[in-house]
Amino acid sequence: MEKIFKNGKILTMAPGVPPAEAIAVQFGRIFKVGQNAEIERLATSETQIIDLQGQTVLPGFIDTHNHFCLYALLTDQADCRPAAGCIKGDDVIEALRAQAAKTKPGKWIMGWGYAPYLLEDKKELTRIDLDRASPKHPICLVHVSVHGAVVNSLALKKLGYTKKTPHPPGGIIYRDKNGEPNGILSESAFMNPLFFQRPSIYAQMVAEYDAQGRVEMVLRCAARYQKLGLVGVHDPFVDSLTLQTYQEAAKTGRLNFRLYSYILNQWADPLIAAGIKRGFGSEWVKIGAIKIFLDGGMSSRTAAVSKPYVFPKGAGRGILNYDQKGINQEIEKFHRAGYQISVHAQGDRALAMLLKAFQRSIDKENSLRHHIVHAGNLTSTQIEEVRDLGLYITSQPNFFSLLGDGFREAYGEERS
The missing domain is CATH 2.30.40.10 (Urease, subunit C, domain 1)
Structure with a gap:
């Protein structure tokens, strides 16, 4: 023994x-x-x-929804959480300014852990505020929900967002009273350039590290998680460079931490063509589910809900990345191909669409273990539908501490 x-x-x-x-x-x-x-x-x-x-x-604990690759990068960027001393809006600016001081001009800077409702002064930062941190670096200040961000003027220029730029499908470019982008972005307006476009901002920042540096970044992050009792995570979407880095980290023999890597549905066709299925890989790094984003987040007012958000006035009912026909097709496509499916759906309107799509396609046993991520607004009827379909829910209780004030602000006291 x-x-x-x-x-x-x-x-x-x-x-x-x-x-x-x-x-x-x-x-x-x-x-x-x-x-x-x-x-x-x-x-x-x-x-x-x-x-x-x-x-x-x-x-050991396995976190079934954890943006490990993003967190590994962000820990080398500006920590803008109240826990890190960012109590007011000016503290956030100072944290970004400090990051700029150690970053080569022209290179991207990120801040993380920010939300106006977490600050004592409730300051909603805009591009003008971030320009004070640095006009020489493109800055992306990620909302704590990871469903929105604030960027500075140089970042807007690099993204090509102007007064004439329409909202992208499934996203919002917020504007000032003159119609100019004010730097606040939601959903696809921020997530597409940050993660999904080629090359993404995330990929550009990761590429600043050499191959060994990327491996060490992963190993450092895994060590932090292990101290908290975690032995593995499901990373909700992993691009090709990150997957390669995970594999290289495993080759060192020092990665005793399991990384179950989800692939975004837009990136998945090569997997289907190659016949690569869930579970392909090694003991430490495996291909996981196909990830689909149906709607957004509640605290960012982009989750697709039936009744309009209470605050701010005119916030609407959220966004949808697919209509009913579109989500039906995505679920059917990947289910027929034999892949596990993981769908981000928060609002009750999005959840109603998703359940209809699953009802059309999946077997009663749900043998592929399809699941819904977050499912924060399930109605009592929808809870019964989830049970009858044998679907799984990956829920995040810590959202109440991280985002709870934002939920209450968005929905109002009665609906909260």
Whole structure:
């Protein structure tokens, strides 16, 4: 036996199974769980024995919705959370200014963890504010919901957004009283250039690191997660460069952290053509589900809801990236091809469309384990439909602490 952990409180989380005292490990896998005496009998002269001294052991946690690749990059960028000292709008500007001071002019800068409702002064920053941080760097300040951002004037120029630029399908370019873009972007207006266009802002920033630097960035991020008890994540969308970096990190032998990599539906046709299915890869890096974005986020007022948002006035009912026919086609396409499907849907209007699409295509057993991401506005009837279809929900309880004030502001007290 390779290793034995003894004298602990081992919680297997199996129903009706009392806590054990010891674990035996062989070939990197749990071989047996039991009491000290029976496990110690498996030891040989070469077995490493670890005395837990009464500590509790839990199964490792797997986060089923975690933007690992983005977080790995953002930890080298400006932390604009209140927890990092950004209490007011000017603090956010100062954090971005500090990042600019150590970044070559002309290179992109990102800030993360920002939302007006998290600040004491409730300051909604615009391009004019971000221009104070640096006019020589394109700046993208990502909203805490990751469904919107604020950019500065140079970034708007690089994106090609002008007074004459129409809203992109599924996105909003907000404007000042003169009709000029004010730097605030929602959904596809921000996510397309940040993630989905080629080359994306994210890909340009990651490419600033050499191959070894990218690998080290992944390994550092994995180590942070492991300290919190996480042993793996489902990364909701992974581009080709990131997937390559994950694979290179695994080759080092130092990545003892599992990365289940989702592929955006717009990028998935080469997988179908090559016959690459879910689970393809290694022990540490695997191809996961096909990811589809149906609507946006609640705190950013872009989740597709039935009743208009209460605040601000005129915020509307959110956005949809597909009509009913379009989402039907996407679900049917990937289900027939044998792929697991993961769909971002938050508002009740989007969820109604998605459930209709799943009803048309999937089997009752849901053998491919299709799931809905967030599903924050399910009605009682829709909850029953989810149950009857055998769908899974990947929910995020921490949204209440991160985004709860934004939910209440968007929906008003009564609907919240």
